[in-house]
Amino acid sequence: MGSLSVAVAAVNETELVTQAQRGDRNAFGELVCIHAQGVRNVIYRMCGNAQVAEDAAQETFIQAWLHLSSYRHETSLRNWLYRIAVNAAIDLLRKEKHILPHDFEDLPTIDSHPGPEALLSQTERTTLVQHTIISLPDASRAVLILREYEELSYHEIADTLEIPVGTVMSRLNYARKILKEKLEGSLLLQVEAEYVKAR
């Protein structure tokens, strides 16, 4: 049943894309609704600023609208949009270096009822992790984000970024290695202890 609904959704999306390619703005609007969250997430993970992610996501969809005629149905629309989104984020970071995350308000806490000490600790933790992610090279960061947050397979990442699967693996290994090195001294040991305890 699940696979059937996925197939139906894919057919509907294909139909919407075809209509949008003919200039149907409403069909494109529906596509925006379907993919807005994913695109904004990817950009936010890439640049760490919610407002910038909103703006860049809008720009991503405008670019998609303008280049929709060059979109081919062999590629997943999501992957195609993610490709534009990743590049929009990278361009943005190159142009405006000051948008790196510095605002704790951008980072909501996970626990709905944390104590004051835990809240501070958690906020610091997420901020540190996010800063460390953003310090990664663009190419490795993009692969890491698509894998860890969007849960794309290696082949999907390769398709999205138009790189070989081997490159996906090497960039992912590199990104994780750097993250581990940078976080090892502080957070990772703590998290590992929590993880082992939870098991």
Next chain:
Amino acid sequence: MSKHVSEWLNAYHDGELRSNRLHHVETHLAECELCQAELESLESLSGLLQEVPTPKFTPVERFASQVNLRLPHKQTAISRRQILEISWWMIPVGLLAVWIFIGTSFFISDILSAAKYLGLLRGISDWMAFGPSNDIYLSATLSQLGLLSGNSLRWAESTEAFTRMSLPLISLQISIALLYLSWIAIWWTRHMRHQRQQPGQLLEG
């Protein structure tokens, strides 16, 4: 104990290994504490990354409306681009049409000339057909100067007539072929540039 499987742990952790490789890694992990620790470290890292939440974005419908307001009027742009695109693709079609027209014209002219030579076009104006006899000025001049006579004159007349008839056709066909090849070269350049400039293809490196 088999060789460490560090290089495959990421793929194992991501569920990307299949068949023999998967079996090999699992077997090794069962007996290697070092690789087990590395895998745990990877799992912890993933857990840590998941702790970074996404912020509350604008509701999707509102976001879609904002995007819709910013969408340029694509139809005008498309129409202009379509005209350019159609014109571009009309170039080889036009060249082909010219080539067919020239070929047909020369073919008809040859038929009319042959018909005239056989006396089938008596009473019809000369402009409809032209034959080699009218165009062998150089051979006639050389003959009058006494430089050509007999067989050599006939050979020269035939060659000159053939050249006068065929040279324009060959020249035109070569020109058309060159134009067509130029079009293909430009098309190829545009195609390669377009592939490089497609959105989302800038990440490599």
